[in-house]
Amino acid sequence: MWKQYHIVETVEELLSRLASPEGKTKIIAGATDMMVEIRNGKWPELETVLDISRIQGLDHIFRDREGVVHIGALVTHNDILRSALIREYGFPLLQACAQVASPQLRNRGTVAGNLITASPANDTITPLMAMEAELVLVSPKNTRVIPLRDFYPGLRKTVMQADEFLSEIRFQGLKADQSGNFKKNALRRAQAISVLNCCAVLTINAGKIQKAALTLGSVAPTVIHAPRAEEFLLGKALDSEVITQAAELAAADAVPISDIRASDAYRNYMLKVLVEGALSEMQDGSSAGSVPARVPTLDSRAGFACKPAENWEGGVIHTTINGQEYFIPDYCDQTLMSLIRDRVGLTGTKTGCEEGECGACTVFLDGKAVVSCLVPAPRAHNAVITTIEGIADGTELHPVQQAFIDHAAVQCGYCTPGFVMSAVKLLEEMPGPDRESIQRGISGNLCRCTGYYKIIEAIESASLRMEA
16 A cells, blocks of 8 residues: 555644655545545555644634634544534535535545545535635645635646645635525435536625626536626526526536536536526525534544554554554554454454445544544554444443344344444434434445335434433
């Protein structure tokens, strides 16, 4: 995978290492994209990984006196979902993050990483571009600010230099006379890459549109604006006729491709539908209810402050798994899943897709549910990990485990450890969840046998038992 893995703990250390790189170097935070890319052979010459996930102060979300919203490099998608500030001043970004991947992946993946990956299908680019976001890029030599719309010179390309890192995303928070709406078309309800997406941000005074931004994703080599549609909307009231014409103009502005997910004809047709839907929801005000007041994140980090790495240089991984300390040498170029199963011998964590899609390898890492197949093994250093073997209380099964037995929520059983782990964390985070919250909470776990009905029944039963 890599030859050197450094856990970087300060920005100064990061800049020093970027100034004197050890061969081909990659910065990671969540590593959810990089681990898949490595498995697919994209980084054969990778020498050094700089893990910045423990740098203090890069996980901030705040709004300054000028109304500018700041999002640090380590802010995850689930951090966005928990932010009342983003819900009020950057709602389209909240909508997008709610539809990214799964709770487990959103616990690791960062918004900054989503932007840097530079796929035109990435959901957070579209709303941030509509809100005129800019990026702060820092190198050992200087700091520069780049508008997001100028960040992408082509497909999966950015203007970042090899010695730069993205330290912050910032945008002017939406004002009282502004509203925004993000819409996504995908092949399934969760764990799905966008076939296409769009975001509209409108400034309306006295019933007339004074400013319009309409951005389109996965319909061109990069996320683009729809300039003809934006110009057409100016000075008009948002009614059904205007909405229809704007949607047609947006489709004309796009240059859709055909790929494994959809044809260009489908994208062209659905883009009209998507833009019309986004603007119609803004007209009737229904977009505000598109994201529940509380979205399950499978994160209950009370008492799990991220410990410093203590100048770790890639030797022995010191970790705590199910309350027991382990000192594991010579395993720094593997995944957390492999460390748990193959080195420690806890085989309840299952190997499934190894791409973060099935959830069979779900464990708790410092209080968060994560898919261990996409976590580098060195991240276990000075971390607290819980696997399926560690959730029971002595000889008594956890209420979720017992409910799965009582409700026959198991058939082949291979996916069951992952479902149980997600359900346990969901009920820690949200006691007494409704059915929609349960569905969202287990959306990162796939089952090929049961149809999910018995699984949901079991989680509802365990919730009642735990409340009682």
